[in-house]
Amino acid sequence: MRNKNFLWGSASAAYQIEGEAYNHGKGLSIWDEYSKIDGNTFKNTTGEVAIDFYNKYKEDIALMKEQGLKAYRFSVSWPRILPNGRGEINQEGIDFYNNVIDELIKNNIEPILTIYHWDLPNTLQEEYQGWEDRRIVDDFVNYCEILYKEFGHKVKYWVTLNEQNIFTTLGYVLNLHPPKVSDYQRFVNANHNANLAQAKAISKFRQMNIRGKIGPSFAYSPSYAKSENSLDVLAAEDAQELTDWFWLDVYIKGEYPKIAVELLRKKGIEIPIENGDIDVLKKGKPDFMGLNYYQSFVYKSPNTKGEVYKSNNNTVSQKINKQPTDDYFIQSINKTLEVTDWNWTIDPNGLEVALRRITSRYGIPILITENGLGAIDKLEDNQKIYDDYRIAYIKTHIEAIEKAEELGCNIIGYCTWSFQDLFSWLNGYQKRYGFIYVDRDEKSQKELKRYKKKSFYWYRDIIKNNGVGKR
Ligand code: BG6
Secondary structure, eight states: OOOTTOEEEEEOOHHHHOOOTTOTTOOOBHHHHHTTSTTSSGGGOOSSSTTOHHHHHHHHHHHHHHHTOSEEEEEOOHHHHOTTSSSSOOHHHHHHHHHHHHHHHHTTOEEEEEEESSOOBHHHHHHHOGGGSTHHHHHHHHHHHHHHHHHTTTOOEEEEEEOHHHHHHHHHTSSOSTTOOOOHHHHHHHHHHHHHHHHHHHHHHHHTTOSSEEEEEEEOOOEEESSSSHHHHHHHHHHHIIIIIHHHHHHHHSSOOHHHHHHHHTTTOOOOOOTTHHHHHHHOOOSSEEEEOOOOEEEEOTTSOOOOOOOOOSSOOOOOOOOGGGGTOEEEOOTTSOBOTTSOBOOHHHHHHHHHHHHHHHOOOEEEEEOOOOBOOOOOTTSOOOOHHHHHHHHHHHHHHHHHHHTTOOEEEEEEEOSBOOOBTTTBTTSBOOSEEEEOOSSOOTTOEEEEOHHHHHHHHHHHHTSSSOO
16 A cells, blocks of 8 residues: 555756746856757757746646645756855845745645756856866755755755766767767766765765755666677666666765776776765765656667667757767667657656666665656647646556555655646757646747646546555
8 A cells, every 4th residue: 555645746947947047146057058059959949938937936836736746846946046156145046945845835745855957057167167076066065055954944855966867978978968078088077076966965964964855866767688689688788887877876885886887997988086985975875766767778789780779859969979888788779669759768667677676776765756758739729738648658657656566666756747848958848748738839938828738637636546556
């Protein structure tokens, strides 16, 4: 029987919803700068207005209450709190998040606060190249300390870094996110600093005796072998080492996985570990693992036959340098699965695989911090949105959770991505995930009117029933 306190939630991130990007004392983030440059985002969309959550938070939270949401995951914008990344605090920023948190609590919705969802203060990028410099560690912990002091008495669930694997890979390998680099050694360097910052943020949380739970969220796409050919199996093993355990082992065991380290070393890539680092990592053990699950991936060996997967963001693909991992594994196509409008596999069993693998390897509670379907939704003339495909996606994924629970996985909550439609980093406003349709597009913000989709009502019933299955 599922716990009555299961966190049925939904999620978002500051840059994707807030708007007021240049106002109320907020400093610029790397995303404010990046999205201004022609060609970096779909139709050059930015988060300048986004869906104006900054001004509409009460309206949105009222909708959450109507749906019966038990938890809402949102992120704090670092440059809204510290316009220069450190130093002077912007009181208006603190007040805004206090208002959001209070409004949630007043409506019996548990706030889940993400400390960092990619909008690094631009001054830190300019001053010392952000994540690539060790100075980021202390600046990040200082920022965390401010949040713990301000909100620690009322927020019980904290997510440190959102998808460190994605922001480092897309930023330093795939040339798709700021700082738009394709250099594996620089990626490993930036990632190591992020690991230290993450671990120290948890240690600070413990030191300050904050009475809550904290952990990172990780985008986990389980690796499958393209065929029974053992070369493909080894390729999938290597992918798992370098795209999953490379982060999860550090978070939970405080050490890099041996095999991943050797695979990299063979290619001349070294992790810049200094004396004392491992101790820092080991001290930063999380209370739960945040899991963002969208899809599974298939890998083949560079020496076997098979198609190569091509991603399709709305943005033009950027030039990527040859990467050391190319000699180990190549992403291929899973012909057994349907895909979304954006060619992402739809694989609810993959979520069960993810939950089981994490539980078997680490035995840690899991908070599903994101799961959802990005699609092109249509607002009909009768002002309704019939998103049955989203209902089917979420339903089958909740069923997968229920199966994993029956096998002993300890899952404390499930947040869909997303509550409202929002700004998708590389796909403008076309790729929609929400239960709430927000009427705007790339050309115009229109009136940003909110409409409840069919899935809104469906999820309301799931929450009421405490799941899909009979209970
Ligand atoms: C996750 C991020 O990677 O996936 C979200 O945490 C993001 O911020 C979501 O929006 C969906 O990705 P996309 O590219 O479809 O918007």
